Amino acid sequence: MLVYRSHSALSAHTVDAELANILRAARAKNSALDITGALLLYDDWFAQVLEGPEKAVLALFERIKSDSRHNSIEVMEQRPAPARAFARWAMAHVGEHGDPDIPLMASGDKLVPAAAWKPTGEQELLLAQLRQATRGYGRGS
Numbered sequence: 001m002l003v004y005r006s007h008s009a010l011s012a013h014t015v016d017a018e019l020a021n022i023l024r025a026a027r028a029k030n031s032a033l034d035i036t037g038a039l040l041l042y043d044d045w046f047a048q049v050l051e052g053p054e055k056a057v058l059a060l061f062e063r064i065k066s067d068s069r070h071n072s073i074e075v076m077e078q079r080p081a082p083a084r085a086f087a088r089w090a091m092a093h094v095g096e097h098g099d100p101d102i103p104l105m106a107s108g109d110k111l112v113p114a115a116a117w118k119p120t121g122e123q124e125l126l127l128a129q130l131r132q133a134t135r136g137y138g139r140g141s
């Protein structure tokens with residue numbers, strides 16, 4: 001499991017469309033790579049959890065690191081995890097208030113809406129970590 005944060009290089013005009021592009025690509029590719037996780041964009045900061053086979057996660061992270069849509073990438077946590085927190089999410093989009101707002105489930109090579117969702121303890125911890133990683137940085141105070 002790998003958690004990082006990075007500084008978004010997206011302009012205010014294109015941020016919604018670009019985020020949708022990122023999530024679309026991530027969901028398609030992650031399902032094929034057996035990778036799951038969650039992505040939060042708050043203010044100008046991304047925070048993301050990537051889960052799955054170590055080699056696949058590290059290879060994907062190398063690709064993500066070279067993406068010009070963000071910079072100042074900083075790994076917050078990297079450790080073997082006994083189980084996935086976001087096993088049903090190819091890539092959850094975490095809304096501003098911290099909850100995944102589009103619960104989607106990878107089902108074979110398709111994504112289907114998940115049933116009513118309540119975060120587990122492990123998910124709460126990771127969501128809190130993502131929120132904290134994106135709050136209060138880069139504002140010069």
Ligand SMILES: Cc1cc2nc3c(=O)[nH]c(=O)nc-3n(C[C@H](O)[C@H](O)[C@H](O)COP(=O)(O)O)c2cc1C
Pocket residue numbers: 022025026027029030039046048060063064065067069070091
């Ligand atoms: C913040 C951020 C998170 C991303 N997360 C993922 C991800 O989880 N999975 C993924 O495949 N691509 C992700 N991407 C996009 C990749 O950097 C890359 O553009 C995409 O995988 C397409 O790669 P390709 O053009 O080499 O096929 C992310 C990009 C950014 C900026």
